Amino acid sequence: MPQWWKIRRELKRLGNHLLEWPADTTNFLFGTFYYDRFLAHKKTILSGLQDTTDKRAVYLIFPKNGLQPGHFRTLDYLASKGFAVTVVSNLPLNPGQKVAVLPKCHMYIERPNYGYDFGGYRDGILSMRNDVAAIKQLVLLNDSVWFPVSSKTDWLADVDDLGVEFAGAVSNYGIPRVDPDHFRELSFDYRTDHKNFHYCSFALSLGQKIVQDPKFIEFWASFPLTNKKKRTVRRGEIGLTAWILRRGYSHAETLGVHRLAECLGKLSDPELRDVARHVIVLDDSRLKKAKANVILSIDKLSRTDLVNFVLMVAARQGTAYALAYYSVLFLGFPFLKKSPLWLDQDAAKISSLLLGALSEPAADEALMEANDLQLSK
Template identity: 25%
Template structure:
């Protein structure tokens, strides 16, 4: 019982030390672990200091390390006036370094567990509080989730303008990232975005999983939500923010509320499996509450190669929902374009493509899509075009498809060339 009481008193001391220094953002478990290590390393010193007379003598001497050992020996009698000095002394010990290293290793191990989304999200409480406040304030109950990664932490100006415009139109905008520069973080917050910091695991599909799990486990957020758009930064907006905002209205408005439905901008049957392309998809109210949606994200493993994640995540999501009687609706249907667009047929002929399962419309039919009002262009197309494409480099032809609303795009392309082709 004495040992248990000693441990309880030591934990209470750790809590008091952390509470006395709120600005440091300390973890109570790390403080407690380091003090426990110290206790176990010097049992004879601790035993002698537990004698009241020795402890009083130690306090009179007022030596930092001696005060620390006295506090560890009799934690219930630690003096609040000494808390700052005690904590500072603990942080200078090898036990503190070992406890911090162990905590970091434990956190990294947890983040590697497919189910443990909270270990990958770094500011969960802040994100939840901001979401509740913004959703209540906006009254629109629409979330636009945008996942970002850039080696230099750069957020394209064209995307910032889109995110700001969406926020002004009543969307609650959440930006998920692990690499924002301080400047980009400040700019996004100035645009009204909620920034969700996350470990860079699982690409955009891993980020989708973690955010969807977060929403599903908080019914007060999920139940009133009418639309959730999941989008990533694999594209750049074309034509300024207005075309994209109009597309989001079309993607989420005038849809059935009774039946679960997943909408997207484009679809494909690459790899002989039908799917909506997940660079931009939207779940309606009924789908967000449907068991199939939650079940998919709970069982999805966000670790693996890029190709593996696409197979199990992008293609897997559509195949899973089809098998659970969920309607999938693309805005720019591959079937409709093949049937009705002479421009697309001409574009595919130029590349020698003669089978639907070889067509990625955002790469092989990009000119046709832009002519039809499509508001995005793939960065992959501009910076690393597929070898199957014949003719001029798409980046050299992009100017012919643009107008004065794209004044920021050239600057974005210059910056993105640097980060995309940055050598380690």
């Protein structure tokens, strides 16, 4: 018998695409022109106090509640690694905050909030277009995460150890997706050839060969800006990763998603159950139901079932979200996404729990901000 909920979902999706097609087409064709012609002149560009180096970073911020200690911690980390930072803000800072940020950066760009993080990355990168010959490494970061939230690992040192031209903190769509009710059928086979495979844009590192590729600046100059988030993900995260793969550059990610099945399999029984209980699920009623069922019978499930359940959630939700508890507490992953604090009550509890368990100054700062985020929402 057909699964009618799937048919209804696909019909609804098709209807939405048809309704949005005229606006999406216009936006795709003219979004970048609109920004460059009518919005870009509203940017504020200030020189910071950092000297330039051959290692550059673009740090995109959306400081809705003003600059936080976590912003300065990220900037201090980048400075300690020898990076000259271009801070790009999608919201205006007050004069006092601008004074505070300028000693921490090489350049400050305040721009109209158009194009999400890739719009900000674009302005930051294009501001360096005359310097690319001198750049050996370019890092892209945004403040959708707390970083570094753990001192157990050093992300940029891990990037260097990978020895690749393009590195991310984590990837998506490398793990095969299965229906939540059929997680036992998951066969782990990490691949990078899925049409939606991408490295997440909150932390990316690009090597000298990429930055100095003549097509690199062209990619950003012609990048199709839009104020629709899903389109930005497709054109940005997925589009940039696809561009990297097409041009044959080496690539990898520091979390080691391709080793997740192996790593989860090495956990003790209590640890594995602990990880399964604390996977994060956002805005997916069927996935929430599957998690509830697993928790009810967790002591009866085999280790293989538990590993497959955790992998299924990671595949469907994104590893950076779903496995925050495991990756931060067990692996020392230095990134923690902020949005679960206001998107889901259970996810907020898990995020706050792991921050409290870290017992580090960075985590204490993040926990204070997390409490404010929960209250504000």
